[in-house]
Amino acid sequence: MKWKDFLRDRLASLLLWGIFIIALEVMLMAVSQPFLQIYIGVGIPLGFLVDLCLEFHKKKKFYDRIEKQAEEMEQAYLLPEVMEDADFLEGNYLIQFLKVMEHSMAEEVKRYRKDHEEYKDYIEMWIHEVKHPIAVGKMIAENHRSEAMESMEEELQKIEDYTEQALYYARSYNVEKDYLIKEVPLQNVVAEVLKKNKKTLITEKIKIEMENLETTVYTDNKWMEFVVNQVVGNSIKYRSETPYILFSAVRKKEQVIFSVKDNGIGISESEIKRVFEKGFTGSNGRGKQKSTGIGLYLCQKLCRRLGHNILLFSREGEGTEVRIIFPVGSYYNER
Amino acid sequence: MKRILIVEDDEKLKKELAYFLCHNGYETKELEKYDTPVEDILHCGCDLVLLDINLPVVDGQYICKEVRKQSDIPIIMVTSRNSDLDQLISMNYGADDYVEKPFHPQILLARIAAILRRVNKGKESPEIIECGGWQLDVAKRMARNQGMEIELTKNEWNIVFFLAKQKGTLVTRDALMSYLWDSEMFVDDNTLTVNVTRIRSKLESIGIKNVIRTRRGQGYVMEDKEKE
Numbered sequence: 157m158k159w160k161d162f163l164r165d166r167l168a169s170l171l172l173w174g175i176f177i178i179a180l181e182v183m184l185m186a187v188s189q190p191f192l193q194i195y196i197g198v199g200i201p202l203g204f205l206v207d208l209c210l211e212f213h214k215k216k217k218f219y220d221r222i223e224k225q226a227e228e229m230e231q232a233y234l235l236p237e238v239m240e241d242a243d244f245l246e247g248n249y250l251i252q253f254l255k256v257m258e259h260s261m262a263e264e265v266k267r268y269r270k271d272h273e274e275y276k277d278y279i280e281m282w283i284h285e286v287k288h289p290i291a292v293g294k295m296i297a298e299n300h301r302s303e304a305m306e307s308m309e310e311e312l313q314k315i316e317d318y319t320e321q322a323l324y325y326a327r328s329y330n331v332e333k334d335y336l337i338k339e340v341p342l343q344n345v346v347a348e349v350l351k352k353n354k355k356t357l358i359t360e361k362i363k364i365e366m367e368n369l370e371t372t373v374y375t376d377n378k379w380m381e382f383v384v385n386q387v388v389g390n391s392i393k394y395r396s397e398t399p400y401i402l403f404s405a406v407r408k409k410e411q412v413i414f415s416v417k418d419n420g421i422g423i424s425e426s427e428i429k430r431v432f433e434k435g436f437t438g439s440n441g442r443g444k445q446k447s448t449g450i451g452l453y454l455c456q457k458l459c460r461r462l463g464h465n466i467l468l469f470s471r472e473g474e475g476t477e478v479r480i481i482f483p484v485g486s487y488y489n490e491r
Numbered sequence: 492m493k494r495i496l497i498v499e500d501d502e503k504l505k506k507e508l509a510y511f512l513c514h515n516g517y518e519t520k521e522l523e524k525y526d527t528p529v530e531d532i533l534h535c536g537c538d539l540v541l542l543d544i545n546l547p548v549v550d551g552q553y554i555c556k557e558v559r560k561q562s563d564i565p566i567i568m569v570t571s572r573n574s575d576l577d578q579l580i581s582m583n584y585g586a587d588d589y590v591e592k593p594f595h596p597q598i599l600l601a602r603i604a605a606i607l608r609r610v611n612k613g614k615e616s617p618e619i620i621e622c623g624g625w626q627l628d629v630a631k632r633m634a635r636n637q638g639m640e641i642e643l644t645k646n647e648w649n650i651v652f653f654l655a656k657q658k659g660t661l662v663t664r665d666a667l668m669s670y671l672w673d674s675e676m677f678v679d680d681n682t683l684t685v686n687v688t689r690i691r692s693k694l695e696s697i698g699i700k701n702v703i704r705t706r707r708g709q710g711y712v713m714e715d716k717e718k719e
Contacts, residue, residue: 287571287591288501291504291592292501294594294596295507295508295511298511299507316593334576335574347677350672354668354669355669357672358669361679362679376575377575
């Protein structure tokens with residue numbers, strides 16, 4: 157709270173008093189009453205000023221404290237909980253109302269949070285349930301090999317992929333930590349993803365190259381597999397005539413850069429900035445290949461939660477490269 | 492023949508799993524009741540247990556822990572829960588491996604084979620595959636013919652091994668590649684051709700000729716009998 161603002165707030169009352177005193181002074185001058193003249197001209201303004209100072213001090217103390225608390229608190233909406241009583245009337249009224257407001261809001265937030273948690277739990281449970289029939293379906297397809305079953309298996313694989321996406325979507329919103337960071341060779345992650353996609357990769361004759369994948373990073377295995385699977389899925393979807401995918405890793409002083417590079421159809425310059433947006437389907441995604449606009453969005457979200465960075469470079473007609481950057485902390489190096 | 496005990500409460504999956512494993516050279520036994528699973532597993536006389544985590548009466552992880560206290564029988568946990576933490580718990584309870592639903596049947600098969608191989612290491616004499624006049628030494632990854640030996644690289648070995656297991660029948664390029672990929676060798680078409688050529692010349696150098704035949708556009712056949 158500043159003097160200037162405080163005074164401006166009191167401007168009307170100050171002016172009114174000013175005019176009143178000057179008028180009195182003029183009248184007193186006419187009846188020549190020097191003593192009263194001094195009393196009114198000096199005493200009253202002085203008293204007024206002292207009163208003003210006291211009020212300003214009181215309010216300044218109160219509001220400054222709130223301001224400081226608001227800055228320090230992470231959840232500013234809990235402010236009324238920590239406010240101390242004011243030593244003036246309106247301040248106490250204010251606190252009272254704020255407390256009522258805060259309570260009702262806390263209730264509301266709690267209700268939404270609970271709903272959200274329940275919904276998330278339901279989704280996770282549902283996903284685990286649905287995996288069972290998928291497993292049975294795959295088993296049946298394997299046991300009764302035929303052309304129809306092969307095609308059925310492909311569809312089952314798609315269902316599985318979408319299910320997986322839903323699971324990680326639910327998890328990406330989770331507040332608590334449900335991942336496990338450990339040292340993982342990138343090779344393992346890539347191998348799992350390639351095995352998962354081997355059918356398409358082999359039949360579509362997509363060439364696979366790997367460089368330096370013995371490099372290890374600190375990450376959650378499952379989450380990383382999911383992320384790389386999304387990226388590889390895109391490389392497969394938007395492949396060119398003679399497709400290849402190159403997986404490579406570079407260890408720098410402070411980071412490991414893992415790159416997945418393809419020679420696919422690429423992304424136009426105008427769209428490249430938006431690829432990580434939720435629900436964004438570029439002209440590629442709206443074309444003959446269907447896209448949900450969730451894949452890369454989720455990748456970025458999961459990477460951020462794990463403390464990795466994900467970048468995408470692309471040129472239309474030349475290919476796309478996705479880089480995942482794993483910071484290497486000195487903590488790990490010292491071990 | 493190795494016997495596998497299937498502990499799975501879903502009838503349909505149990506049936507399909509049994510069918511699948513039977514057709515891939517295993518004998519299977521299924522658990523019908525789940526009131527005393529630990530005792531049933533301990534007294535089943537099987538070589539490996541496929542254990543589902545979500546079971547009606549007792550939790551699979553608990554069963555695993557209890558069984559492990561008394562027996563070293565290999566256990567593969569099957570689960571639809573998918574997180575590193577679950578995996579960690581299962582492994583800590585003494586499971587030998589862990590597969591997630593929906594698993595790929597062939598990968599399940601590969602894992603079963605791997606565990607059985609590991610368990611039986613040392614117990615059985617090193618396996619030799621007889622290929623009609625010449626042999627494959629599984630332990631040493633070598634081809635042998637009349638006292639001559641040649642070492643094969645990992646890639647080459649896997650190709651020869653897969654062909655030899657199905658000798659006399661056509662193995663499609665896709666099936667062969669799919670097998671190699673499962674063993675984490677992500678070869679492409681050209682690499683496969685190059686590898687097969689190299690294998691041929693290696694085998695020829697120890698006097699094994701014309702055993703791998705190419706069927707144009709289809710795949711390879713390993714001859715059942717050596718034809719000179």
